[in-house]
Amino acid sequence: MSGSTALLEVAGLHASYGQAEVLHGIDFHVEPGEVVVILGANGAGKTTTLRAICQMCTTRGSIGFDGHQLGGRATTEVVRRGIAHVPQGRGTFPDLTVEENLEVGAYVRKDKEVASDLSRWFEVFPRLAERRHLSAGSLSGGEQQMLAVARALMGRPRLLLLDEPSLGLAPIIVQDLFRRLDAINAEQGVTMLVVEQNASVAFEVADRAYVLEAGRIALSGTADELRHDDAVRRAYLGY
Amino acid sequence: MATALDTEGINDQLRSGLASIERFGSRRARNLGLLALFLVLFSIYAVYDGGLRLYAQRLVDAMDNGFVYSAMALALVLIYKATGVINFAQGNMAMFGTFIAYVIIVEQGLPVAIGILVAMAISALAAAVIERLFIRPFDPSNHLALTIVTLSWFLILAALAGVIWAYDPKAFPTPFPGGKNDFFDLGGVRIRYESIGIWLTVLVVVALVTLLLKRTKIGLAFRSVSSNLESSRLVGIHIGRTLQFGWALAAAVGTLAGCLIARVTYLDPNFMGRVLVYSFAAATLGGLDSLGGAVIGGVLIGMAETMLSGYVGFIGSELALAGALVVIVVILLVKPSGLFGSTRVERV
Amino acid sequence: MAKLTLTERTPAHLAYRLVGWGLAAAALLYLPWFAHTPARIDQYSQVVAYAVAILALNLVIGYSGQISLGHSAFVGIGAYTTVILVADHHWSYFATLPVSFALAFVVGVVVGLPALRIRGLYLAVVTLAVATAFPTLVLKFDSLTNGANGKQAKEKLVPPSWTPFDAHSRFGPVAYRYFVILAIAVVVFVLVRNLLRSRVGRALIASRDNQTSAAVAGVNLPVYRVLVFGMSAAFAGVAGSLLMIYNPQATDGKFGIELAIFLVVALVIGGVATLSGAVPGALAYVFIPYYATQWTDNFGFLKGRPGAASISGVVYGVLLLGFVFLLPGGVIDGLRRLRARIVRVVPNPSWLPTGRAPAPRPDAEDLDPTFPQLTTTNRGNNP
Numbered sequence: 002m003s004g005s006t007a008l009l010e011v012a013g014l015h016a017s018y019g020q021a022e023v024l025h026g027i028d029f030h031v032e033p034g035e036v037v038v039i040l041g042a043n044g045a046g047k048t049t050t051l052r053a054i055c056q057m058c059t060t061r062g063s064i065g066f067d068g069h070q071l072g073g074r075a076t077t078e079v080v081r082r083g084i085a086h087v088p089q090g091r092g093t094f095p096d097l098t099v100e101e102n103l104e105v106g107a108y109v110r111k112d113k114e115v116a117s118d119l120s121r122w123f124e125v126f127p128r129l130a131e132r133r134h135l136s137a138g139s140l141s142g143g144e145q146q147m148l149a150v151a152r153a154l155m156g157r158p159r160l161l162l163l164d165e166p167s168l169g170l171a172p173i174i175v176q177d178l179f180r181r182l183d184a185i186n187a188e189q190g191v192t193m194l195v196v197e198q199n200a201s202v203a204f205e206v207a208d209r210a211y212v213l214e215a216g217r218i219a220l221s222g223t224a225d226e227l228r229h230d231d232a233v234r235r236a237y238l239g240y
Numbered sequence: 241m242a243t244a245l246d247t248e249g250i251n252d253q254l255r256s257g258l259a260s261i262e263r264f265g266s267r268r269a270r271n272l273g274l275l276a277l278f279l280v281l282f283s284i285y286a287v288y289d290g291g292l293r294l295y296a297q298r299l300v301d302a303m304d305n306g307f308v309y310s311a312m313a314l315a316l317v318l319i320y321k322a323t324g325v326i327n328f329a330q331g332n333m334a335m336f337g338t339f340i341a342y343v344i345i346v347e348q349g350l351p352v353a354i355g356i357l358v359a360m361a362i363s364a365l366a367a368a369v370i371e372r373l374f375i376r377p378f379d380p381s382n383h384l385a386l387t388i389v390t391l392s393w394f395l396i397l398a399a400l401a402g403v404i405w406a407y408d409p410k411a412f413p414t415p416f417p418g419g420k421n422d423f424f425d426l427g428g429v430r431i432r433y434e435s436i437g438i439w440l441t442v443l444v445v446v447a448l449v450t451l452l453l454k455r456t457k458i459g460l461a462f463r464s465v466s467s468n469l470e471s472s473r474l475v476g477i478h479i480g481r482t483l484q485f486g487w488a489l490a491a492a493v494g495t496l497a498g499c500l501i502a503r504v505t506y507l508d509p510n511f512m513g514r515v516l517v518y519s520f521a522a523a524t525l526g527g528l529d530s531l532g533g534a535v536i537g538g539v540l541i542g543m544a545e546t547m548l549s550g551y552v553g554f555i556g557s558e559l560a561l562a563g564a565l566v567v568i569v570v571i572l573l574v575k576p577s578g579l580f581g582s583t584r585v586e587r588v
Numbered sequence: 589m590a591k592l593t594l595t596e597r598t599p600a601h602l603a604y605r606l607v608g609w610g611l612a613a614a615a616l617l618y619l620p621w622f623a624h625t626p627a628r629i630d631q632y633s634q635v636v637a638y639a640v641a642i643l644a645l646n647l648v649i650g651y652s653g654q655i656s657l658g659h660s661a662f663v664g665i666g667a668y669t670t671v672i673l674v675a676d677h678h679w680s681y682f683a684t685l686p687v688s689f690a691l692a693f694v695v696g697v698v699v700g701l702p703a704l705r706i707r708g709l710y711l712a713v714v715t716l717a718v719a720t721a722f723p724t725l726v727l728k729f730d731s732l733t734n735g736a737n738g739k740q741a742k743e744k745l746v747p748p749s750w751t752p753f754d755a756h757s758r759f760g761p762v763a764y765r766y767f768v769i770l771a772i773a774v775v776v777f778v779l780v781r782n783l784l785r786s787r788v789g790r791a792l793i794a795s796r797d798n799q800t801s802a803a804v805a806g807v808n809l810p811v812y813r814v815l816v817f818g819m820s821a822a823f824a825g826v827a828g829s830l831l832m833i834y835n836p837q838a839t840d841g842k843f844g845i846e847l848a849i850f851l852v853v854a855l856v857i858g859g860v861a862t863l864s865g866a867v868p869g870a871l872a873y874v875f876i877p878y879y880a881t882q883w884t885d886n887f888g889f890l891k892g893r894p895g896a897a898s899i900s901g902v903v904y905g906v907l908l909l910g911f912v913f914l915l916p917g918g919v920i921d922g923l924r925r926l927r928a929r930i931v932r933v934v935p936n937p938s939w940l941p942t943g944r945a946p947a948p949r950p951d952a953e954d955l956d957p958t959f960p961q962l963t964t965t966n967r968g969n970n971p
Contacts, residue, residue: 055474057470057473076473076474077473077476077477077478080473080474080475080476081476085474086474088470088471088474092468092470092471092474093468093471094463094464094467094468094471094472095467095468096463096466096467097460097463097464097467101460101463104460105460105461105464105472105475105477106475108457108460108461108475108476108477109475109476152475156475156476326712326713328657328712328716374909377913384653384655385912385916387655387712388655388852388856388908388912389909389912391657391849391852391853391908392853392905392906392908392909392912393905394849394905395849395850395853395901395902395904395905395908396901396902396905396906396909397905398898398901399898399899399900399901399902399904399905400898400901400902402895402897402898402901403895403896403898403899403902404895405895406894406895407894407895408894509895509898513720513845514720516720517716517717517720517721520713520716520717521717524713559724559725559728561720561721561724562721562724562725564717565714565717565718565720565721568713568714568717569699569702569714570702572702572710572714
């Protein structure tokens, strides 16, 4: 199922915070250019999965990114290898301006194209451009989410991790956000791993999906397969 | 295209400025207004009591101490903003740095300004080492342990200075012309060149620090860490090294503050004790996470100290210190975020 | 190493605890007999008095999770109260104790009231200012305190005729004072222990690590925090009075910021959030400067230097750093770990609902939780 072409290859991943183990050995993979969604209810371990990849909790097992093992490395090193993480709750820098938020997104980059990237993302997100000199803390929830995504993309990551991007946002904003994510994936080929509770909107952008329950993978398959699966429909789509 | 963006930019600045003032809000305007009213009333009383010239002279004298408190408060706020830890060792780090300057200037004979700069550089280096060895091993959220580490260094530096240099007060020179006739007269008010030197030096340092924070990459990293530690990690910022930079910067500023005030207070291992308390008051008044607030707070506290001990008879310098304590307590009780700090201070 | 396993509430366990307490009591009671000079007994008195102060501080730091850098002021308040009342108004030493207690309590509540309503570290700033301000206030009100010359009482506490202590022998008065101080210290220890085991105490400890937790089970936390701070100040005042019983001389220099920080150091060395930690802490506080000054005479470059006595400050600071890094739980924690290798206490199954013994836990007897925040956390890979 997963060949050596996978960008992210996770096998037997256990993750814990202190003594409490949250993930009990999960396997999944992400191919380049894909959008993979991990669905799950509260407490299933979705956020932990992303944090585990970024080495923000104790992990056991294999996390292979582009052939390199991520286990035991510092978060900053994981970031430098090309993974960008949009955390739950946006994680913007409220005291910095919108523009500074984007600038700092490119912190690890040493090339000279940062300014042009900045312009480009301002074109993609005109609302951010309008507020470029305002402090990020004054933005609305939806704008902050866009800012967080744009900041992550400023790093030109190979893999974008998104933690519950729909959380706390109005449905119409969520639709808009996911449409944009879909477009970014299609036009710029950014690989994405999205963890979500909101299954219906997630299925619209996903290529493949996994269902996480109580720290284990319960189901996996293409988005179409899972979308029509009875159990999934009942549990996550509400019908 | 360029011109269009420029006007956009100006519009943005305006809008941002207006938004800031709006957010600044009625509450802050009211606070500042009350403060201004109190100052005006007090000034009227003071002028009535002793005359305009005395009032102006006292104001001028107050600024010397005030700017030094501003500098120390700046150092305190730098570290507090970035780490959430109150560096109790800041005063004694500054004291030790001032002693190093003393050794360089008085015992080695270098010019005063050079000696101070060299001492600042040595302080920065030492602080960087302290951060690396004694601060970084701890989880940044472990505020209590980190505070105890700063307390240890408070002790070690104070005691070490006592062992090395003993407790007899030493005279410390000023880098500015400090002779009896080095002043100019402005309407009967005597303004010493040294005073102007101190004010300008602190203002320049504040400007430099602001530039450093707003225009450089490490400055951006520092402000990011102060704003959101976890997101800073996710962006690839090396937290330890960034904090190290903050510690070094704070130490250098602290040493400068010590050197500037040492001529007046004389130099001994305990000379920064009172300065530290006043600087805490200044930082608290300004808002513990506001750099600009720290500076303004310093000047205000300096003025309060001089004015109160000058005009209110029974308040000598000892009670003024207790007064600073009262200021801290009142602010924490009434408005913990101070004049300019963010309202993210939690209530229990 | 063979481990001895004891089950709670069995005769063997009770015997073990009795032996432990008995040894401690015997040590404390027979200590004066092993002293060669009266001065040595005086030192023991000092240790006990400071142990009370450290215990008082522990109430705030160890069990409420706040830092107080101002307890030197409360000790000073108690000390000056006692010495002024005895010297100027001819009160008996015993009568001054309740006054010290009450006065220090009131000041403690006043200081704690504002600062405890906000994030813990602000208390440190406020108490630091209190500690710095106290000596200056002593100097300011010199008509009462005799300013920089210090206040002395000419009559020390002497044993009355109905006690077995001979008021005219070399050791009699000194030993009497030691036992008086010891008796009062024991009372304070028992009071503190009961306070911590009360509903209030347990609620405080439970909320210690989560400062934004809502009021726990009907206990009005902010009020109790302030009250506990007041009690802590009051006990520190008593410690100050005890110091005057040992030696009725009070100067502004003795009760300044140095004492405040040394108390924190002694607390960490002894063991935060432990009752018995006050003893090793106080031993460290009294004997390190004593031996440090003797020691500096042996060190060539320190000999004869005017500031050499400050070397004890360096020793303290280094010790504090060492303990925070290596043994955050202090000496008591170290001793407990050693003891745990030999003796293990497990709960008694007979009074559990299932009647079955649970899986063995590391140390069931450990009633005083070690202060969790003081450990160097392993953050995994992140610097």
